[in-house]
Amino acid sequence: MYRYDDIDQRIVDERVAQFREQTRRHLAGQLPDDDFKPLRLQNGLYLQRYAPMLRVAIPYGILSARQLRMLAHIARAYDRGYGHFSTRQNLQFNWPRLEDVPDILEHLASVQMHAIQTSGNCIRNITADHLAGVARDEIVDSFVWCEILRQWSALHPEFAFLPRKFKMAVNGARTDRAATFLHDIGLHALRARDGEIGFRVIVGGGMGRTPIVGQVIREFLHWPHLLTYVEAVLRVYNRHGRRDNPYKARIKILVKARGIEALRDEVEAEWLHLKDGPSTLTEVEVRRVAGRFTRPAYEMLQDIELPQDGPFGAWRRRNVHPHKRAGYAALTLSLKKTGVPPGDVTGAQMDAVADLAERYSFGELRVTHEQNLVFADVRQDRLEALWRELRALGLATPNIGLLTNIIACPGGDFCSLANAKSIPVAEAIQRLFDDLDYLHDIGELDLNISGCMNSCGHHHVGHIGILGVDKNGEEWYQVTIGGSQSPAALGRVIGPSFAQHEVPWVVERLIEVYLAGRDSDAERFVDTVRRIGIEPFQEHVYAHAHSPRRHRESAVA
Amino acid sequence: MPTLIRRGAIESPPSPEPGAALRVEPHEDPAAVADRLGSAARVEVHFPKFTDGRGYSIARLLRERFGYRGELRAVGDVPRDQLHYLARCGFDAFLLRDGEDAKGALAALAGFSEAYQSSVDRPLPLFRRRGASSSA
Numbered sequence: 001m002y003r004y005d006d007i008d009q010r011i012v013d014e015r016v017a018q019f020r021e022q023t024r025r026h027l028a029g030q031l032p033d034d035d036f037k038p039l040r041l042q043n044g045l046y047l048q049r050y051a052p053m054l055r056v057a058i059p060y061g062i063l064s065a066r067q068l069r070m071l072a073h074i075a076r077a078y079d080r081g082y083g084h085f086s087t088r089q090n091l092q093f094n095w096p097r098l099e100d101v102p103d104i105l106e107h108l109a110s111v112q113m114h115a116i117q118t119s120g121n122c123i124r125n126i127t128a129d130h131l132a133g134v135a136r137d138e139i140v141d142s143f144v145w146c147e148i149l150r151q152w153s154a155l156h157p158e159f160a161f162l163p164r165k166f167k168m169a170v171n172g173a174r175t176d177r178a179a180t181f182l183h184d185i186g187l188h189a190l191r192a193r194d195g196e197i198g199f200r201v202i203v204g205g206g207m208g209r210t211p212i213v214g215q216v217i218r219e220f221l222h223w224p225h226l227l228t229y230v231e232a233v234l235r236v237y238n239r240h241g242r243r244d245n246p247y248k249a250r251i252k253i254l255v256k257a258r259g260i261e262a263l264r265d266e267v268e269a270e271w272l273h274l275k276d277g278p279s280t281l282t283e284v285e286v287r288r289v290a291g292r293f294t295r296p297a298y299e300m301l302q303d304i305e306l307p308q309d310g311p312f313g314a315w316r317r318r319n320v321h322p323h324k325r326a327g328y329a330a331l332t333l334s335l336k337k338t339g340v341p342p343g344d345v346t347g348a349q350m351d352a353v354a355d356l357a358e359r360y361s362f363g364e365l366r367v368t369h370e371q372n373l374v375f376a377d378v379r380q381d382r383l384e385a386l387w388r389e390l391r392a393l394g395l396a397t398p399n400i401g402l403l404t405n406i407i408a409c410p411g412g413d414f415c416s417l418a419n420a421k422s423i424p425v426a427e428a429i430q431r432l433f434d435d436l437d438y439l440h441d442i443g444e445l446d447l448n449i450s451g452c453m454n455s456c457g458h459h460h461v462g463h464i465g466i467l468g469v470d471k472n473g474e475e476w477y478q479v480t481i482g483g484s485q486s487p488a489a490l491g492r493v494i495g496p497s498f499a500q501h502e503v504p505w506v507v508e509r510l511i512e513v514y515l516a517g518r519d520s521d522a523e524r525f526v527d528t529v530r531r532i533g534i535e536p537f538q539e540h541v542y543a544h545a546h547s548p549r550r551h552r553e554s555a556v557a
Numbered sequence: 558m559p560t561l562i563r564r565g566a567i568e569s570p571p572s573p574e575p576g577a578a579l580r581v582e583p584h585e586d587p588a589a590v591a592d593r594l595g596s597a598a599r600v601e602v603h604f605p606k607f608t609d610g611r612g613y614s615i616a617r618l619l620r621e622r623f624g625y626r627g628e629l630r631a632v633g634d635v636p637r638d639q640l641h642y643l644a645r646c647g648f649d650a651f652l653l654r655d656g657e658d659a660k661g662a663l664a665a666l667a668g669f670s671e672a673y674q675s676s677v678d679r680p681l682p683l684f685r686r687r688g689a690s691s692s693a
Contacts, residue, residue, distance in 0.1 A: 007671050007683065014669050022638060030658075031638075038608050039638055121608070151673040151683070157645035158617055158676075161610025227682075238614050273622055278675045278682055285684040 001062045001364055002147045003292050004112045011155065012109045015116060019043045020102035027099060042122055042160065044115030045101055046416075053414070054093045054101060055118040056108060060128035060146035060170070061089035061367040065354035068365065070111045072350035078104055083350070085335060085343040087407055087458055088167070089127050089367045090118055094414050116154055121162045121249075123153035123234070127169045129177035130368040134376045136324045139189040140197055142172030144290045145226070148281065151289075152227050159234050163241035164249035166234070167206070170199075179369070181205045181214040181488035182461065184251045185233060190220060198222045203233060203263070204255030205488065207455040212252045213488045215260045217267060223286070225271075227279045232271035236263070296362040296377045301327020304380050312387055314436065315398040320383065329380050333365075333373040333390060334397040334405065338430035341423040342408040343371035352393050360386050369458075370407055372400065403445040403507075404430045407458055411451030411468065412475070418451030420468025420475035425449055425503050432504040442511055445525045446485070458485075463526040464510060465491045466503060477503050481510060481537055482529040494538050509541045560659045562640070562666075563628070563650040567659045571652070574598060578630070583611035587618040594619070599628035599650070607634045613646045620647035620677045637662035641669060647677035 004012070022039050025031040031039075040047075044055040056071070063071075071091055075083050078100050079093045086092055096104060108114055118125055126149050128142040129135070149168065153159075159166070168185045171178035180186025186202035198220045205214025221229050237251045240258075255263055303326050307313050321330040333353065336342050345353075353373065357365045360382060361375035368374055373395075378386060390396035399405045406429065409415065411422030426449055433439055448462030452469075459465030465480040476497040483491030498506055513536050514525045529537065561571035576598025581590060583603065594600065600619060602612045612631065619625040630650035631643050637657050644666055653662055675682040 005687075007687070011669065011671055011673070014671075018665075018668050035607075035636060035638070121610075154673060155642075155669070156674050157642040157672070158613045159610070160642055161608045161613070163610075235614050239611055243609060243611075278680055278685060282684070288684070288687070 001064055001294055002059075002143070002289065003294065005292065008151075009109070009112070012112070012114045012116070015043075015114065015155065016102065016105045016109050019105060023098065023102050038120055038161070040101075041120035042117055043101070043105065044118035045098070046119060047098075051095045052098050052101070054096050054104060054115060055086070056091045056093070056113060056115050057118045057125045058089050058091055058113075058367050059150050060126055060132070060143055061130055061369075062143060063365050063367065064111075065357045065363045065365070067111045067113055068350050068354040068357070070107060070113070072347040072354070074104055074107055075347040075350065081348075082344055082346045084341070084410060085345065085367050085371045085373075087343075087369050087371060087409070087456060088125060089130075089369055090125055091367070092410070094410070119165075120160075121164050121166075122160050123156060123162075123166045123168065126150055126153065127167075127178060127183075127369060129171045129173055129175075130366050130374050131177060131321060131330055131376070132172050134323050134325070134328075134330050135173045135175075135177075136322055137174035138172055138324065139174060139191050140172045141290070141293075142170040142178070142189065143293065144286065145172070145187070145189070145199075145223075146170050147289050147293075148226070148286070149230070152230075152279075159238060162234070162238055163243045164246060164251075166237070166251070168230075176486045176488075179205075179461070179485050179488065182207060182485070183214065185230060186214055187226075192220060196222060199226065201229065201233075204252040204260075206250055206252050207458060207460045208250065209247055209453040209455075210250075210252065211455070211460040211490045212256070213490065214252075215255065217260060217264050224281045225275060226281055228274040228277060229267075229271055231279065232267050232274055236266050236270055240266075294362075294364070298325050298328065298377070299379075301325075301379065301381075303327055306380065306383065311391075311398070312384055314440070315387055315396055316383065318398040318402065318440075319396070319400045323377070325377075327380055329378050329383060330374060330376045331378055331383070331386075332368070332400045333375065333395040334399055335372050335395070336399055336405045336430070337394050337397045338404065338434060339427060340394070341410070341413075342406050342426055349393060349395065353395070356386065356389060370400075370405060372405070398436065399439065401444045401446075402439050403433050403442055403447050403464075403511075404439060406430065406447050406449060407462070408449040409451050409454075409456035411449075411457075415451060415456075417454055418468060419453075419470035420451050420477065421500070422449040422451040422457055422466075422468060425466060425468075425477065425500060428501075428504045429507055432508060441521075442515070443521070443524055446483075447507070448483075459483075460490045461485045461488065462491060463524070463529070464507060469497055471497075475500055479503075479506055479510075479541075481534055482526060484526050492534050494534060495542055506541055509544060510537055513537045513540045559655075560653045560657065560662075561630075561650060562653065562659065562662055563630075565663070565666075567663065569659060580632075581612075581615055581619075583609055583615065585615070587615050587623060591623045594623060594625045594627075597627065599630055600625060601630045601632045601652075602648070604631060604633035604635055607636055607639050613642065616643070616647040617677060637665045640666050645672065645674075645676040645678050
């Protein structure tokens with residue numbers, strides 16, 4: 001991971017001092033709520049339903065064992081002993097006290113962490129593909145480019161008060177694992193025919209209330225121009241994005257209003273002035289940033305045969321991923337054990353995982369947007385020993401890619417924005433699908449749950465998506481099918497929404513249609529939906545509308 | 558009483574000045590006022606709310622694209638906590654909104670000793686200025 005130099009450290013320390021003073025003024029009654037709000041948000045602090053929520057940045061998802069131990073310490077000292085990994089590769093504490101937040105930020109700064117711009121109408125934490133540096137189809141190490149962008153975006157003076165939040169993702173491999181078409185700006189690394197590295201720039205994607213797949217604004221941006229081009233996009237957005245209605249303020253609405261061609265012309269015109277200016281990246285800088293990353297000291301090993309059968313075999317098949325170095329593997333620690341809210345980790349688990357990361361994976365780990373953890377550099381001959389230790393910690397559920405690896409936001413149990421709860425719905429589905437053989441038979445299936453239109457649970461791109469909606473003060477759930485993250489596709493609503501207790505039942509009916517209709521075991525749920533359309537699914541679900549388990553709903557979604 | 562922070566000093570009330578200011582609203586295009594910059598006693602960029610960030614881009618354009626060198630004053634909803642970013646975007650005068658603590662505002666201007674980005678006050682980004690200190 002990137003190690004701060006003294007200047008990186010100073011900037012974070014000065015930010016903590018600034019926020020400590022602002023918090024003091026607020027608590028002393030000198031800084032009213034409305035004025036304090038944008039300041040605290042840009043330091044990751046929300047005032048939530050029951051208590052403040054602090055969102056800690058985990059830049060592009062990478063953590064050291066030491067940092068994870070600090071998060072465990074914060075969870076115990078300032079929270080109720082646990083944290084929640086979000087779909088933006090961040091960690092959220094749900095119970096800190098406002099007056100403690102400056103101290104928490106100081107603890108974070110002591111391990112080169114911060115909460116800068118994890119909320120507010122500014123450039124947010126930049127996310128990356130979680131297999132950067134180890135994937136076999138890698139083009140560039142996206143972490144290096146993310147760090148360059150992190151530094152450029154941190155405390156950027158011009159873009160602290162954008163019309164709305166601004167999310168960026170960088171994907172460094174051939175396969176898009178960073179959902180680049182679903183961000184305000186997505187950057188997908190490319191190698192041109194002449195060997196030069198650059199990025200395809202995608203703009204205007206996003207989920208939320210108005211889900212839109214992004215569009216390519218520039219096919220190939222040579223890497224030295226990364227910052228100046230992105231700055232041109234941000235400036236056009238800052239000046240012309242709508243500010244009259246927060247629901248129409250994301251850049252995707254500007255892209256829609258202008259059309260991609262007109263926006264491209266506008267950005268290019270702005271870029272002409274910035275291009276080749278002082279923000280043009282240099283090889284020296286890219287090498288400097290790359291050189292500040294720790295790198296695993298790999299040994300010369302051979303790939304080995306691993307057992308296919310039994311519980312270890314099942315875990316290996318689901319949770320272990322190929323590695324570009326012979327004899328090594330990357331693996332996912334599932335945070336989706338039934339009965340545990342998706343993404344939640346206790347302080348004790350954090351400490352234990354930190355120990356394991358040191359013993360098995362060069363002291364580093366990663367957070368994925370699916371709310372799991374990844375050990376990226378484990379020797380294949382030690383996988384079985386690691387699996388035993390993970391199993392003892394409840395972190396070896398063999399469900400990566402399967403239906404029970406549910407992405408879910410904290411929902412109405414915690415979040416003041418939510419219309420409905422998500423965690424109990426996730427748990428009810430996990431309980432219904434607790435038979436591992438059946439789960440494996442169903443195969444790859446992304447099931448995503450959001451408690452409201454803000455879609456923190458990424459329901460739009462779930463093969464099955466579940467969205468909490470409010471109707472006359474009651475919690476209902478709308479179901480979509482056919483979404484996917486890569487290639488980016490948005491799910492379609494199957495019909496009127498359901499009561500909470502009906503949702504697992506609906507999922508079961510959808511699976512029945514799929515199992516009966518798939519053309520082979522290799523055809524995934526989402527592929528079947530694409531091939532046969534959503535109608536057979538609608539018919540089957542709503543034909544059972546009078547079943548005793550379904551309580552008819554009078555209103556239509 | 559209105560308080561102006563200018564050139565590192567507090568003017569409360571601001572000292573009287575001859576000449577008319579050119580005022581730019583957030584929706585206005587700096588290019589449209591470019592030919593009037595030379596004759597203005599000063600330029601005022603209006604912030605109807607401090608969370609309306611358009612004025613930051615306007616200031617940079619006035620300074621970096623249209624070469625404006627005179628006084629650039631932030632007016633309207635200008636609280637002390639924004640002065641640092643405003644200064645980096647090219648403002649050198651700040652008409653604080655009512656009730657702001659002027660000394661606190663001066664201190665906020667000096668809150669950060671370094672910044673990563675290219676900005677009006679320091680055109681070279683940090684990566685072009687990093688010296689031997691960063692080789693640790």
